[in-house]
Amino acid sequence: MNKDTQKRIRITDTTLRDAHQSLWATRMRTDDILQIAETIDAAGYYSLECWGGATFDVCMRFLRENPWERLRQIKAVCKKTPLQMLLRGQNLLGYKHYPDDIVDRFVALACENGMDIFRVFDALNDPRNLEKAIASVKKYGGHAQGTISYTTSPVHTVENYVKLAKEQEAMGIDSLAIKDMAGILTPGAARELVGALVKALPEMPIQVHSHMTSGMAAAMYLAAVEAGAGCVDCAISTMSSFSSQPPCESMVTILESEGYDTGLDQEKLAKINAYFRELKATRQPASTAKVEPVDAGVLVHAIPGGMISNLRSQLAQQGALDRLPEVLAELPKTRADMGYPPLVTPTSQIVGVQSVLNVLAGKRYAMITDETKHYAAGYYGRTPAPIEKKLAKKLQGGLKPITCRPADLLKPGLAAAAREIPAKLVQAEEDILSYCLFPEVALGYFKWRAQPEDARDPIPADVEMQKTAAAASADGAQVSPDDAKFVAIGKAFAALMATCTGGSGVPPLQTDALQSGETPLLPGGASKIGETPLPPAEPKDAAPKGTPVLAPLNGTFYRSAGPGKPELAADGANVKAGDAVCIVEAMKLFNPIKATASGKITFIAKHGAAVAKGDTIAVIA
Secondary structure, eight states, X not given: OOGGGSEEXXXXXXXXXXXXXXXXXXXXXXXXXXXXXXXXXXXXXXXXXXXXXXXXXXXXXXXXXXXXXXHHHHXXXXXXXXXXXXXXXXXXXXXXXXXXXXXXHHHHHHHHTTOOEEEEOOTTOOGGGTXXXXXXXXXXXXXXXXXEEOOOBTTBOHHHHHHHHHHHHHTTOSEEEEEETTSOOOHHHHHHHHHHHHHHSTTSOEEEEEOSTTSOHHHHHHHHHHHTOOEEEXXXXXXXXXXXXXXXXXXXXHHHHTTEEOOOOHHHHHHHHHHHHHHHHHHSOHHHHTSOSOOTTHHHHOOOHHHHHHHHHHXXXXXXXXXXXXXXXXXXXXXXXXXXXXXXXXXXXXHHHHHXXXXXXXXXXXXXXXXXXXXXXXXXXXXXXXXXXXXXXXHHTTOOOOOSOGGGGOOOOHHHHHXXXXXXXXXXXXXXXXXXXXXXXXXXXXXXXXXXXXXXXXXXXXXXXXXXXXXXXXXXXXXXXXXXXXXXXXXXXHHHHHHHHTSSSSOOOOOTTGGGTOOOOOGGGOOSTTTSOOOXXXXXXXXXXXXXXXXSSXXXXXXXXXXXXXXXXXXXXXXXXXXXXXXXXXXXXXXXXXXXXXXXXXXXXXXXXXXXXXXEEEEEO
8 A cells, every 4th residue: 555545543652651550560760761762752653651640659659759850851852742641530640539729730730841632531431520621631732632441341331432422522622542441342342332433423533542461452453443543552562561552563563564554663663672671670570570461361350450460469468469369259249339330540449449358358348448438429420330229328338428520529729738738848839739639648758858868768669679689589589680789789778777776677767747647757758558668556655455446457557537637536535436536548548447345545556657457556445
């Protein structure tokens, strides 16, 4: 076919966001990106997905980087190719809804700092959760890409997906993405869905996103393109497949063999691939290096690749990794109970953690997270299918159900957030938005950043690599020269900590934030168990007698639900059996802990300290 008559199929590169989120636990550094960014920019991609998703949180929590600065630096180099991000609608980049003023200002600053294309999605496909973000993107001159979060269930039909697409078209979207986060969209289903969308929205550009978890995505892409899709998401080959996207080089060859033109420079792709192949030695966690290349089980449980890795990590934190098969069997049942939500952030976390708790507790819904309660009560949006009435009442845990747009219940939050942050920690307005999304994480990062470089705790991600390399060395495995370097650093770090702490290997807890109720800056700034060594709960001199309140999980103990929020129960207060008196944060979700008796409560654990399952965190007498 003559090149002049070839149809151009555009390719979005996901290497800088979804690929390393799926394969490397989002551990790519900004410097890693900048060293190859110019070549990527010249390769001929339609867009570069480089921001959003989990990158924002991880930049601060694990990498000790400013996510806004990352965006600015990439934009400064990538002048030819539009930058793209994944935005969770009213959830922005977090796990809950944010007020409209925060959504609007976040989008405005993202545009100012260099973002071009916003892929806006909602985990429940509730259009009410999309409208504000889409309107803000249009308001500030960005490209608003609407999204269908694809899944299968009795209520997820082609007709309903077309209805959703038309609702987003009415909001003014510039293009539409089919987001197949679990890799379960078959070629036949893709052909039918894309064909129906093209017929119903003939002027709307259609883009398709998938994962190679099931091994079908490349074949599905071709079917989607043949049905009228004009753009697909790929990753450079060494960062592709498994739970990542299809390989770019292979997809280019497939498309070109079918008479399509991608406009990509294969020589530059080879150079990019060589760079990431070398980087892989020091960035890929050992836990993902041995995963099976294809997981056909996803066709049954429909769990996205990133969620599978989270489940493994969460169970490992609880010392129950051997129970993963039980969780995978439980998860489809929990999803059906909860109205068949698509499994994508935040619903993947909500359904996944609830499934873990159902297994670990030995009884379904014996423990219910705050997030599950709010989900069942409508605070995340409309469930795709209604929850059975009796179960819904149990899951809601006393919360009053709502039917309005959830964000309509939220008061403006920017001004209040600005007042909560110590002024000395704020360097720019973007810091306030970072705090709005991730208060504990942002404060930890700001405090770390404010310290002199020689006084800062080690970067959490570096400590992770040290542990991984040390474990590989201890097991007698072959260790690369780069890994050997981290083994040496890890040994030096352990020796330093032993000197500083009298042999415990754990730096002392910094208590400067305790008086204000904030989460203290833990070693490396971590606020979750399993990230870096955390301090044990510190018992008081003489624990009083009475009925103990035990930690049901490994996690982090909190007296309140966040900075500036009141304690659930004051030390020494009279409580009633069944009252929520504290929180154990585990697996990214808040688990309210109830009083086991009525009486005066005395707390044993310290706010912000790590607790292990079975620890006494309070006593009621």
